[in-house]
Amino acid sequence: MRKNRLKKIIPAFTDKKVLIIGDLILDEFLWGDVSRISPEAPVPVVWIRSESFMPGGAANVANNIQSFGGKTYLAGVIGMDERGRTLKELLKKNGVDVGGIVVDSERPTILKTRVIAHHQQVVRIDKEKMDNLSADLISQIIMYVKAIIIDIDAIIIEDYGKGVITPRLLREVLRLAKKHGKIVMVDPKEEHFNYYKGVTGITPNHHEASKATGIKVTDDKSLIRIGKEFLKKLKSESVLVTLGENGMRLFEKGGRITHIPTVAQDVFDVSGAGDTVISTFTLALAAGASMIEAAHISNLAAGIVVGKVGIATVTQEELLNKIK
Numbered sequence: 082m083r084k085n086r087l088k089k090i091i092p093a094f095t096d097k098k099v100l101i102i103g104d105l106i107l108d109e110f111l112w113g114d115v116s117r118i119s120p121e122a123p124v125p126v127v128w129i130r131s132e133s134f135m136p137g138g139a140a141n142v143a144n145n146i147q148s149f150g151g152k153t154y155l156a157g158v159i160g161m162d163e164r165g166r167t168l169k170e171l172l173k174k175n176g177v178d179v180g181g182i183v184v185d186s187e188r189p190t191i192l193k194t195r196v197i198a199h200h201q202q203v204v205r206i207d208k209e210k211m212d213n214l215s216a217d218l219i220s221q222i223i224m225y226v227k228a229i230i231i232d233i234d235a236i237i238i239e240d241y242g243k244g245v246i247t248p249r250l251l252r253e254v255l256r257l258a259k260k261h262g263k264i265v266m267v268d269p270k271e272e273h274f275n276y277y278k279g280v281t282g283i284t285p286n287h288h289e290a291s292k293a294t295g296i297k298v299t300d301d302k303s304l305i306r307i308g309k310e311f312l313k314k315l316k317s318e319s320v321l322v323t324l325g326e327n328g329m330r331l332f333e334k335g336g337r338i339t340h341i342p343t344v345a346q347d348v349f350d351v352s353g354a355g356d357t358v359i360s361t362f363t364l365a366l367a368a369g370a371s372m373i374e375a376a377h378i379s380n381l382a383a384g385i386v387v388g389k390v391g392i393a394t395v396t397q398e399e400l401l402n403k404i405k
Contacts, residue, residue: 103139103239156181308332344384
């Protein structure tokens with residue numbers, strides 16, 4: 082891959098407009114130290130020194146886009162609670178357009194609490210309700226998409242299976258995207274693969290890909306079978322399967338298959354790496370990159386983010402330095 086070409090694409094991320102639709106999560110981090118084991122049970126006692134909150138789920142993808150210099154529009158749901166207010170304020174502070182966030186008085190804002198000791202995650206506690214959105218709330222999100230579809234360059238569907246992404250919502254979003262010629266990328270939930278027919282591309286990890294197709298990844302042949310199965314079923318232009326320490330495999334509509342090896346990196350935390358991949362891949366396509374160029378850039382971004390602790394983002398400067 083020509084470095085000069087990648088160096089031209091990355092600055093073009095600036096001001097690209099991306100709509101993200103999906104499950105919104107507030108991530109809470111409790112930072113502390115461990116010095117002993119509890120006398121009550123064989124578990125560490127963590128002395129909490131500080132706490133912090135960060136946008137998670139689809140909201141973390143919005144943060145990634147903003148960090149890269151893009152402009153983000155976000156649609157999803159929060160509860161009528163303090164968590165929801167905290168999440169919305171964090172997003173507004175980061176410059177995210179929150180006009181598509183609707184409030185559901187029947188459900189709490191999703192909270193994921195991670196306890197971190199000595200740079201290692203000790204435990205994660207999830208508080209959530211996963212019922213599908215009401216017809217009225219889905220209609221509100223669709224109205225928001227209709228209002229901004231002309232102004233945006235791409236759409237990212239972040240499906241964590243928490244109730245926001247439904248067949249009705251996706252049908253309408255894909256209809257609007259097709260009508261206006263917009264890129265649609267999906268970070269998928271394996272149970273929902275039938276929802277995604279006609280998208281530009283999807284970015285499953287190899288575990289999700291295996292579960293969705295029923296094909297166990299045992300060797301290169303089985304991985305190729307999975308990629309071809311997705312292209313055939315979804316009629317998408319691309320499938321980017323992330324393989325952890327083995328890099329990525331890009332499958333394109335015309336039959337081209339490209340393996341992208343991982344970038345050597347000390348791994349501290351893989352939290353949010355998938356969010357970084359889809360953010361970078363989508364921005365690169367919106368900036369005029371080919372599928373292969375977009376995959377290479379997203380692979381570089383993933384290599385940077387796993388070297389950070391917690392839900393982190395990457396900047397254009399970091400990407401350009403990585404290429405150098």
